[in-house]
Amino acid sequence: MSKELDREVLKFLKDRRVTPTLEKMLRKIVSSNLVHILGRKNVSKIFGEEKIAVDEIFQDVLGTFWEKRSEILTRNIDNLTGYLVKSVENKIYDYARSRNRKKVLSLDSITDSKSEESTFLDVIQVEEEARRDPLEQILAEKNFEALRNLFSGKEKDLCDFFYKKLFSDEKANIFASGKTVQARYKSHERLAKRIRDFVMENGITEVEFSRITEIYVSEICEKIRQNSEK
Amino acid sequence: MGYLKRRLEFYKRTQKRIKSLKEGPKTTSIGLGDVICVWGDTGPIYGVVTEEGVVKNCILLSPELFLAGDGLLLRAKHLVNLLRVTPVNFYLTPSAQRACEVIGKLKQEDLTKVVENHQKLREENWTGVRKEFFEYETKRIEILYDMFLEFRKQNEQSESQTVTVRWDELKHLFEEKDLELIFRDVPVAQSSAVDLGKFLIVRTESGIRIIFSDELISKTGKVTLVGKIVYSGRIPPELFIAFENPPAVETLKNILNVDVEAE
Numbered sequence: 001m002s003k004e005l006d007r008e009v010l011k012f013l014k015d016r017r018v019t020p021t022l023e024k025m026l027r028k029i030v031s032s033n034l035v036h037i038l039g040r041k042n043v044s045k046i047f048g049e050e051k052i053a054v055d056e057i058f059q060d061v062l063g064t065f066w067e068k069r070s071e072i073l074t075r076n077i078d079n080l081t082g083y084l085v086k087s088v089e090n091k092i093y094d095y096a097r098s099r100n101r102k103k104v105l106s107l108d109s110i111t112d113s114k115s116e117e118s119t120f121l122d123v124i125q126v127e128e129e130a131r132r133d134p135l136e137q138i139l140a141e142k143n144f145e146a147l148r149n150l151f152s153g154k155e156k157d158l159c160d161f162f163y164k165k166l167f168s169d170e171k172a173n174i175f176a177s178g179k180t181v182q183a184r185y186k187s188h189e190r191l192a193k194r195i196r197d198f199v200m201e202n203g204i205t206e207v208e209f210s211r212i213t214e215i216y217v218s219e220i221c222e223k224i225r226q227n228s229e230k
Numbered sequence: 231m232g233y234l235k236r237r238l239e240f241y242k243r244t245q246k247r248i249k250s251l252k253e254g255p256k257t258t259s260i261g262l263g264d265v266i267c268v269w270g271d272t273g274p275i276y277g278v279v280t281e282e283g284v285v286k287n288c289i290l291l292s293p294e295l296f297l298a299g300d301g302l303l304l305r306a307k308h309l310v311n312l313l314r315v316t317p318v319n320f321y322l323t324p325s326a327q328r329a330c331e332v333i334g335k336l337k338q339e340d341l342t343k344v345v346e347n348h349q350k351l352r353e354e355n356w357t358g359v360r361k362e363f364f365e366y367e368t369k370r371i372e373i374l375y376d377m378f379l380e381f382r383k384q385n386e387q388s389e390s391q392t393v394t395v396r397w398d399e400l401k402h403l404f405e406e407k408d409l410e411l412i413f414r415d416v417p418v419a420q421s422s423a424v425d426l427g428k429f430l431i432v433r434t435e436s437g438i439r440i441i442f443s444d445e446l447i448s449k450t451g452k453v454t455l456v457g458k459i460v461y462s463g464r465i466p467p468e469l470f471i472a473f474e475n476p477p478a479v480e481t482l483k484n485i486l487n488v489d490v491e492a493e
Contacts, residue, residue, distance in 0.1 A: 036237075036240065037237075037296075064308075064309055065309065068308070068309060071254070071269070071331055074254055074255050075252035075253065075254055075269050075329075076252060077252050077269060077271070079271055079272050081244075082244060082245055082246060082272040082273035083273055083274060083309055085244040085245075086244070086245065086273055086274065086293055086309065086310060087309040087310055089293070089294070090293040090295075090309075090310035090311055090312055091310075091311060093295045093296075093311075093312055094311040094312050097312070135295055135296070136300075139233075139296050142233035142234075143232070143233060143234070145233065146232040146233055198232075199357075200357045200358050201232065201235075201357075201358040201359070202232045202233075202234050202235070202358050202359050202360075203234065203299075203356055203357050203358035203359045203360025203361055203362075203363075204234075204358075205299065205300050205354075207300060208300070
């Protein structure tokens with residue numbers, strides 16, 4: 001596939017002709033990357049419809065390559081698939097970030113998209129703005145899914161552990177299901193080890209892990225707690 | 231398999247190791263704070279120049295925003311729009327610079343932030359997928375490290391072709407009258423080099439370079455100054471005499487000699 005795609009992109013850069021083959025292949029790459037990077041749920045949340053997202057990114061990527069055609073052609077770059085995939089992926093990240101950000105900012109009516117777009121550099125202070133960065137949120141949701149699958153069937157135990165660490169023993173009691181102190185202690189020890197392994201294997205940072213915990217508490221533990229109270 | 235692990239597998243399939251760099255028609259001048267794209271055969275390498283010199287030190291910027299950790303984000307206007315600061319660095323040799331395109335420049339204050347962030351990321355204990363990603367990136371751009379090592383090797387070889395002697399260690403050989411000859415006053419307008427056929431004398435701020443012709447190199451001989459031997463043995467491609475205040479070449483051309491033994 002990549003050899004054919006290379007040929008089609010080169011044809012486009014030389015003749016400015018988007019062949020049906022190029023269109024089909026590039027749209028497929030955009031579409032699969034959208035799902036792969038963001039997940040279907042996020043794609044519809046951010047773009048409304050998957051087709052709109054594919055159209056926008058497809059046009060954007062071709063436009064960018066057209067702008068860089070002289071660099072590509074004079075350097076005789078014939079293996080273009082690597083460049084193309086990288087460009088598609090990065091545009092998806094950027095769309096996800098800017099779309100979501102505009103949505104958040106427009107609620108507060110403090111957006112200044114013109115000045116934001118005109119500056120070359122956009123250094124984002126991780127400490128100050130990480131919470132508002134949609135990419136961090138998307139990644140946290142993905143990691144949350146992985147954590148949920150890993151602890152499937154152990155939700156109550158994990159909530160007991162999180163509530164004990166985050167709040168207090170009293171608040172955690174609702175998840176303990178009458179376990180003895182010793183049984184609870186042993187269970188927490190096992191959970192702590194599995195969580196540590198999960199964090200280490202995935203190379204998750206401290207900030208990322210606290211976000212995953214926040215989602216777990218609100219999506220899983222809160223529901224269990226509300227059901228228990230009923 | 232976790233999300234990041236799947237993402238890494240996908241990344242490895244689409245971003246292959248770079249085997250050659252794609253040079254442009256002209257060499258671009260690259261300076262401190264420049265954000266660059268090195269055009270590779272299988273994909274781009276993005277970076278920012280943090281130290282100038284013949285070889286430039288750069289911080290790797292990654293367009294893979296999830297795997298590259300939580301470094302600062304930079305906005306770019308290229309095939310990609312966003313780049314993340316990583317804990318990885320690389321070197322740009324003069325020949326690698328021919329494959330570079332400058333795509334932007336950081337202001338000094340932003341460059342400082344990026345360098346500090348890079349240092350912080352280096353001190354972090356990366357594990358699992360993130361660690362594997364940074365290791366893969368280092369492998370992917372290995373060509374740049376190889377070019378740097380090759381450049382250093384060549385440089386060391388050419389350095390070893392120069393024999394250096396210090397005037398401080400030689401001056402005891404000379405009497406007062408010799409010194410008057412060597413450090414004789416000369417007219418202000420003097421040239422910094424003179425070609426005597428068998429060798430070339432070049433005056434620099436820190437000393438005198440004697441560059442020997444090919445016919446003398448490797449032969450056994452001696453270099454004399456006012457008849458006193460300053461070097462003897464195998465004639466190297468270059469002899470450097472380190473002076474605090476080097477004498478004028480106009481003076482040296484009459485008192486410096488090279489004699490080689492007959493074969």
